[in-house]
Each structure stands twice: as C-alpha cells, then as structure tokens.
Amino acid sequence: MNNIPFLDLQRLHRSIDDEVQEAIRSTIERGAFVGKNAIAGFEERFGAAHHTGSGAGCGSGTDALTLALKALGISSGDEVIVPAMTFIATAEAVVHAGGTPVVADVDPVTLLLTPETVDAVRTANTRAVLPVHLYGHIVPAVHLRHWREEGLIVIEDAAQAHLGTTEQHPVGSIGHAACFSFYPGKNLGAFGDGGMVISADEAVVEEVQRIRDHGRTSKYTHDVVGYCSRLDGIQAAILDVKLRHLPEWTAARVAVAEHYRSLIGDRLVPWNDGAVHHLLVARFDDRDAVQQHLADAKVATGIHYPVPLSLQPWLATSTPTCPGAETAAQEILSLPMDPLMSLEDVDEVTQRLDRALRPV
Numbered sequence: 378m379n380n381i382p383f384l385d386l387q388r389l390h391r392s393i394d395d396e397v398q399e400a401i402r403s404t405i406e407r408g409a410f411v412g413k414n415a416i417a418g419f420e421e422r423f424g425a426a427h428h429t430g431s432g433a434g435c436g437s438g439t440d441a442l443t444l445a446l447k448a449l450g451i452s453s454g455d456e457v458i459v460p461a462m463t464f465i466a467t468a469e470a471v472v473h474a475g476g477t478p479v480v481a482d483v484d485p486v487t488l489l490l491t492p493e494t495v496d497a498v499r500t501a502n503t504r505a506v507l508p509v510h511l512y513g514h515i516v517p518a519v520h521l522r523h524w525r526e527e528g529l530i531v532i533e534d535a536a537q538a539h540l541g542t543t544e545q546h547p548v549g550s551i552g553h554a555a556c557f558s559f560y561p562g563k564n565l566g567a568f569g570d571g572g573m574v575i576s577a578d579e580a581v582v583e584e585v586q587r588i589r590d591h592g593r594t595s596k597y598t599h600d601v602v603g604y605c606s607r608l609d610g611i612q613a614a615i616l617d618v619k620l621r622h623l624p625e626w627t628a629a630r631v632a633v634a635e636h637y638r639s640l641i642g643d644r645l646v647p648w649n650d651g652a653v654h655h656l657l658v659a660r661f662d663d664r665d666a667v668q669q670h671l672a673d674a675k676v677a678t679g680i681h682y683p684v685p686l687s688l689q690p691w692l693a694t695s696t697p698t699c700p701g702a703e704t705a706a707q708e709i710l711s712l713p714m715d716p717l718m719s720l721e722d723v724d725e726v727t728q729r730l731d732r733a734l735r736p737v
C-alpha cells in the first residue's frame with residue numbers, strides 16, 4: 378500500500394524548479410535582498426490578483442494582522458472579535474497591536490463567524506471584527522458587509538484564502554483590509570516566512586509599508602515606533618513565480634474538493650462557491666479512532682484545530698464556552714489536499730476511509 382501524504386510540497390516545488398532557481402539567481406545577481414524596490418513588483422501583482430492596488434509585504438501572516446490592526450487605528454481599550462475556531466495567531470495579533478481579543482463562537486456547521494455569534498459578545502468597546510476564511514472557505518459577503526454597515530472595522534484573516542472570492546468579490550475587497558500568510562504550506566507559500574496586507578484604501582497599505590520598516594519616512598527619520606517586519610527579496614521572487622501558477626493550482630484544489638464532495642459530501646464541513654480549499658475537513662463522532670485507522674492505512678491527516686481559542690490557556694479565563702467550536706474540535710479531521718493530487722488519489726483516500734469506518 379502506498380503512502381498518501383497530506384501535502385507533497387517537494388513534488389510541487391520540483392514542478393517549478395527551473396523557474397524558482399532562475400528567480401533566486403537573478404535576485405542574488407541584482408542584490409535585491411531587502412527594501413521596497415526588491416518586492417514592489419510582487420506586491421503589485423499580488424494586489425492585482427485580488428483586484429486591488431499594491432499590497433504591503435511583511436514578515437509573516439501574524440505580522441500582517443498586527444500591522445493591519447495598527448494601521449487601522451486599533452489601540453489600548455479596543456475590543457476585537459475573533460472566532461473560536463482559528464489558529465492562535467488571529468488572537469495573538471490583536472494583543473500585539475495593543476487591543477483586547479474577544480472570542481466569539483462559530484457557526485456549528487460552517488465553523489465561520491456569523492452576525493449572531495458576533496452579536497453575542499459585542500460590547501460598547503468593540504471596534505473591529507477579524508473574520509477568518511477558515512480552510513479557504515470564504516465568510517459570505519453579506520456578513521462582511523453587515524459588519525461594515527454596523528460601524529465595525531473588518532479585517533479579513535485570509536491566511537488560508539489566497540484568491541478566494543465571495544459572490545465574485547475577491548477576499549479583501551469588502552473588508553477594510555485582508556491579511557495573508559505565506560507560510561510554506563499555505564496555498565501560496567514561501568521558502569520561509571512571509572505575509573501581506575491588501576486594502577482598497579491606499580492609505581492603509583502605505584501605513585503598513587511605513588510601520589513594517591522601522592516607521593521611517595526617510596532613511597534615518599522615524600516619526601513613529603515601527604517594526605522590522607519586511608518581506609525579503611528572495612522570498613518575494615519565489616512567491617512571484619508561484620503566483621503565476623496559483624490560478625491553475627487553485628482550480629486543481631477545487632477539482633479535488635469537488636471530487637471528495639461527490640464521494641463523502643455528507644461528512645465534509647460545507648463551503649460556498651469561491652472557496653479555495655486550503656484544507657479539506659471532514660467530521661467523525663469517533664475522530665481519533667478514524668485518524669488512527671487512516672494512519673495504519675498510510676493516509677496522512679491533520680486536525681485544524683484541536684484546541685479552540687476558548688480553551689487556550691491564556692484566553693480561556695476571559696472566554697465563555699463556545700459549543701460550536703468546542704464540539705467541532707473533537708470531530709474534525711483534515712484529509713489529504715494537494716493541488717497535484719489526482720482524482721484517483723482521492724478515490725484511494727475515500728476507499729481506505731470506508732474500510733476504516735466499517736465495523737470489524
């Protein structure tokens with residue numbers, strides 16, 4: 378029986394090796410390691426891929442969230458609502474920006490924030506909401522618009538949602554900003570860390586570009602306290618190569634996800650059109666046993682995420698229970714999802730899953 382990996386990054390990188398080597402070589406030759414000129418082309422093309430102006434590259438997805446929160450004026454005393462089912466970075470960024478994260482439950486089926494779950498924890502101090510496009514499933518446009526109309530700052534956590542759309546609107550075009558991660562395993566991943574903020578408001582992008590680079594207005598003039606959180610030239614060059622392939626890889630992810638849906642749709646966390654399938658997540662009452670059976674059958678799986686924010690030690694005391702996220706955390710299992718996976722591989726995963734579920 379062959380191993381079915383969760384994501385085969387080596388295979389993906391082999392498929393573009395010549396282009397990547399050439400991009401690295403050319404960056405080294407130009408000495409374009411750090412600084413605006415080294416990454417401006419990629420920032421522009423990444424923004425254009427989301428139908429907006431130039432983005433602002435930075436050191437990681439976590440920093441993208443922190444810098445966007447700061448650029449949009451979040452400060453001490455401001456509460457920012459984050460979903461209970463996400464990676465810890467969504468809440469960490471709020472603290473780093475000086476605000477207070479307030480955890481809201483997610484819809485028990487979609488595992489995304491909704492107006493109802495947000496309203497349940499909203500107070501007079503709520504300034505912003507950080508909807509997460511979890512698994513590459515996009516929070517519906519109607520919800521994003523609703524929060525804006527209610528006067529909240531909306532920062533989309535698009536770490537898992539490059540090229541995602543809702544009702545044909547790209548991520549980041551309804552919220553005040555969207556923040557991306559280029560962590561290696563993401564849909565668009567660097568050969569290290571990286572992140573990006575995009576916004577329809579150029580002033581937000583310019584402010585992120587200023588504070589990511591020591592708050593400088595000229596080489597040695599710094600009118601605010603900034604950070605050293607720059608996307609470097611080699612990562613930008615690699616990401617630029619991968620961005621050219623991203624539409625085809627995203628279409629492949631959609632085809633893989635649709636094939637899974639045709640076979641085991643009733644078990645999957647559902648999605649709407651425009652999803653980009655960073656992860657393919659199923660639910661099982663006896664998740665741990667299923668995961669073990671699949672491991673024995675050489676199918677690699679993951680859990681995203683086993684500990685919701687409402688149960689994270691540093692957040693738990695300030696957070697009421699979140700039954701939607703906490704129940705899901707016991708049941709979710711991420712199955713192999715890879716843009717170069719064949720539909721036959723998907724058949725194989727679901728057949729091995731079928732055997733795992735059959736009573737002995």
Ligand SMILES: Cc1ncc(COP(=O)(O)O)c(C=O)c1O
Pocket residue numbers: 437438439440463464466467509534536537557558559560570571572
């Ligand atoms: C939803 C979400 N938000 C934020 C981040 C943080 O991104 P990074 O690891 O690039 O800091 C991640 C990455 O894992 C993520 O999945």
